[in-house]
Amino acid sequence: MSAFGPEMPEFAELAPGVRRIVAPNPSMMTGPGTNTYLFGVDEVAVLDPGPVIRSHLDDIVARAGAAIRWILVTHTHPDHSPGAAILADMCGAELLGMPAPEGRHQDKTFIPSRTLADGDVFETSEFRLEVVHTPGHASNHVCYRHAGLAWLFTGDHIIDGSTVAINPPDGNMKHYIESLRRVKDLGCNALLPGHGELIDDPPRVIDWIVDHRLEREAKVAAAVKSHPDLTTHELVPHVYTDVDPKLYGWAERSLLAHMLKLEADGVATRSDNRWRI
Numbered sequence: 172m173s174a175f176g177p178e179m180p181e182f183a184e185l186a187p188g189v190r191r192i193v194a195p196n197p198s199m200m201t202g203p204g205t206n207t208y209l210f211g212v213d214e215v216a217v218l219d220p221g222p223v224i225r226s227h228l229d230d231i232v233a234r235a236g237a238a239i240r241w242i243l244v245t246h247t248h249p250d251h252s253p254g255a256a257i258l259a260d261m262c263g264a265e266l267l268g269m270p271a272p273e274g275r276h277q278d279k280t281f282i283p284s285r286t287l288a289d290g291d292v293f294e295t296s297e298f299r300l301e302v303v304h305t306p307g308h309a310s311n312h313v314c315y316r317h318a319g320l321a322w323l324f325t326g327d328h329i330i331d332g333s334t335v336a337i338n339p340p341d342g343n344m345k346h347y348i349e350s351l352r353r354v355k356d357l358g359c360n361a362l363l364p365g366h367g368e369l370i371d372d373p374p375r376v377i378d379w380i381v382d383h384r385l386e387r388e389a390k391v392a393a394a395v396k397s398h399p400d401l402t403t404h405e406l407v408p409h410v411y412t413d414v415d416p417k418l419y420g421w422a423e424r425s426l427l428a429h430m431l432k433l434e435a436d437g438v439a440t441r442s443d444n445r446w447r448i
């Protein structure tokens with residue numbers, strides 16, 4: 172074990188023509204580091220080059236062993252996409268993905284030359300990736316389904332060994348749960364997350380995540396019922412009884428995400444940011 176979860180090999184060939192390099196950016200938020208995936212052998216597509224870490228970008232080029240023609244990203248958070256523009260300059264590759272939305276914690280240097288939308292297919296002579304728009308963790312989040320393997324590359328929609336942050340307004344809990352259900356219906360053999368190891372039992376893991384979120388939502392709703400007219404800040408200790416107070420800042424963002432879902436579902440109302448059910 173490292174300080175941030177299980178040790179992962181820096182490089183792994185996961186299937187013929189599918190390779191993974193772990194970026195050297197381990198942290199509480201990124202686990203062992205950001206997973207960069209390489210597709211293809213004769214012509215290579217790179218998914219999520221990670222932050223700007225020169226040694227990692229050099230490693231991607233060296234490991235590719237052939238021309239990198241395309242760089243894809245799952246979303247534009249700082250641990251996934253900032254390396255893309257620089258890697259594109261290094262090797263003349265095309266950038267593909269959804270542009271960064273407004274707001275903080277977005278990588279505005281990622282400017283795709285081809286914007287991807289739900290249902291798009293990205294295909295080479297070696298592999299076929301289907302684009303699945305999965306808003307929730309980020310409004311511009313996409314997953315990629317490798318058709319030959321029925322593997323879904325999930326970015327931060329689903330990660331290994333931990334839940335992901337849903338930080339409003341760009342993060343949206345209602346969309347997140349809808350996107351989870353959609354991904355479950357795709358029928359994939361494995362999930363390949365942006366952080367951590369391959370997940371080989373997608374339906375069980377997705378059900379667990381949805382159940383966990385809905386249990387938390389029920390706890391939030393119960394707290395609002397017994398403590399009406401509190402702000403999210405005041406509600407945190409009533410809901411996150413199991414969380415270290417040092418993490419209350421994050422807990423409040425997550426609680427707000429639940430409240431906005433309950434509001435969108437027509438369950439909760441607010442006046443002056445004081446909540447009622």
Ligand SMILES: [Zn+2]
Binds near residue numbers: 251
């Ligand atoms: Zn991430």
